[in-house]
Amino acid sequence: MIWEVDGQKIKIIVKATEGIEIHRWDSDHKEILVSGNISKDELKWSIKNLLATGALVQGDFTVEPIGVFGRKWPVRRLLHPQQPFFYENIIHCYVKGDKISAKDQKEIEKQLLLQEISREVAKWEEYFRIMIPKISLRKNTKKPFSITSNKDGILFDSTLCHQSIPLLHFCVFNAIAEYISLSKDRYHEILEKKYPTHSSLTRIINYEYNESNYN
Known part of the structure; x- marks a missing residue:
């Protein structure tokens, strides 16, 4: 289903596990995964917070690009552990240390x-x-x-x-x-x-x- 919040269209996809996760978040598409037991008020507040804070894109570009889906993508480090996601054609992910290990890269892919x-x-x-x-x-x-x-x-x-x-x-x-x-x-x-x-x-x-x- 599609919600319009603060002039932005957000696609809501129901998932089996608890909580809210970013599925895709860029200028053209904004999609989130949500558990079925989240109330509409809580969901609307969470979306407004995501739109307003810009917390999703905090980080730096000190990591080598990652090759996935047939091309290299720049990587922006996230400040806290969470699932990787695309935003504005950039991979956002949490990285331990100064570089992405082979094991972590496979998990990101x-x-x-x-x-x-x-x-x-x-x-x-x-x-x-x-x-x-x-x-x-x-x-x-x-x-x-x-x-x-x-x-x-x-x-x-x-x-x-x-x-x-x-x-x-x-x-x-x-x-x-x-x-x-x-x-x-x-x-x-x-x-x-x-x-x-x-x-x-x-x-x-x-x-x-x-x-x-x-x-």
């Missing part, structure tokens, strides 16, 4: 990938009026995603963080299509309308995962 996938899944959930119970990441060298055996969720390849955002979004659509057993006619109708470069995206996926018959 994982969190950013999960956020991007969750945001795209939420779009299709609203479009098809469905609910995907669980979204998870796991390394998969054969496919960009897989549906769990009992259909309680979708597993995405954790190395998708190294692919472009258009390709990632294309993979999410294909995962949703497979999950709901979308008809071929409807699939191709959406494909032509939403993904004009689907042929080149398909070739990249076939190359990356050695698949000859991807969708």
Whole structure:
């Protein structure tokens, strides 16, 4: 759902865990994850506080850029521990010490990938009026995603963080299509309308995962 607060449109996405988290926060998109038990008054106050304080972007640029989604992004250090997020095409994250360790960078990549996938899944959930119970990441060298055996969720390849955002979004659509057993006619109708470069995206996926018959 979309709220308008102080002239700004904020997308609210309900999550299972407690509290409020930044999902995306830049000049074009402002999205937050909130637990279902938060009152409207508390949520409105929290959004106003985020808009007014600018606390989300405090920090400095003393950290090397991070490569994710097919390009390098500048990094701004956050003053306190919290999940990484994009703001104004900059990765904001908490960093211990003077540089990001390989372990911390992998975790940042994982969190950013999960956020991007969750945001795209939420779009299709609203479009098809469905609910995907669980979204998870796991390394998969054969496919960009897989549906769990009992259909309680979708597993995405954790190395998708190294692919472009258009390709990632294309993979999410294909995962949703497979999950709901979308008809071929409807699939191709959406494909032509939403993904004009689907042929080149398909070739990249076939190359990356050695698949000859991807969708």
